[in-house]
Amino acid sequence: MLSFIRFSIIAVCSLLLSPSPAQDATAGQTVYMQVCFACHQPTGLGLPGMFPPLANSDWVTAAKSDRLIRIVLHGITGPIQLNGQPFNSPAPIMPAQGTLSDDQIANVLTYVRSNFGxxxxxxxxxxxxxxxxxxxxxxxxxxxxxxEKISVN
Structure with a gap:
């Protein structure tokens, strides 16, 4: 009986102390406004011909976030297709942001995946x-x- 009570207390405490997705997204918005918004803009629409949109993006809304995580960690260079449309930029499309912590990356991607449509x-x-x-x-x-060799399903 004591072990059940101890387990229940630990489970409740862990739920109370774990950040909710809303908290993760709020922390992610902070990271976004510090690191991402200059290129992707506060609206997530990017800058045409320079920086791709995150809004309503098939890359962002894929079932698994594995590709996005890799892009944040190491960057991506073009050309690429977004929502079936070619996107060419003379500069690297996204520089590496691997100096961000695992929590910061998780939070900012949670924010991006739940905002901008x-x-x-x-x-x-x-x-x-x-x-x-x-x-x-x-x-x-x-x-x-x-x-594209990495499954997102």
Whole structure:
């Protein structure tokens, strides 16, 4: 009986202390406004011909966030297609942001996946940590062709 009570107390405390997706998105908005908004704009619409939109993006709303995590960690260089439309930029489309913590990346991706017309699930720090570890030897930006080999379903 005592072990059941102890288990119940631990479970309740962990639920109370774990950030909710809303809290993650709020923390993510802070990261977005510090790191991402200059290129992707406060609206998530990006800058045509320079920086791609995050709003209503098929890349952002994929079932799994594995590709997005990789893009944030190591960057992506073009050309790429967004929502079936070609997007060419003379500069790298997204520089690496691997200096962000796993929590910061999870939070900002949760924010992006639940805003700007996007309706996709939260990203966890554990997911980011696993991909960071799996890709720790990578030193170059991703290309669309490489990322398309990674399942998002």
């Amino acid at each position: 996007n309706k996709a699930g939260a990203v966890t720090a554990a997911e980011v940590k696993a991909i960071r570890e799996a890709e720790k030897a990578r030193t170059t930006m991703w290309t669309q062709a490489e990322l």
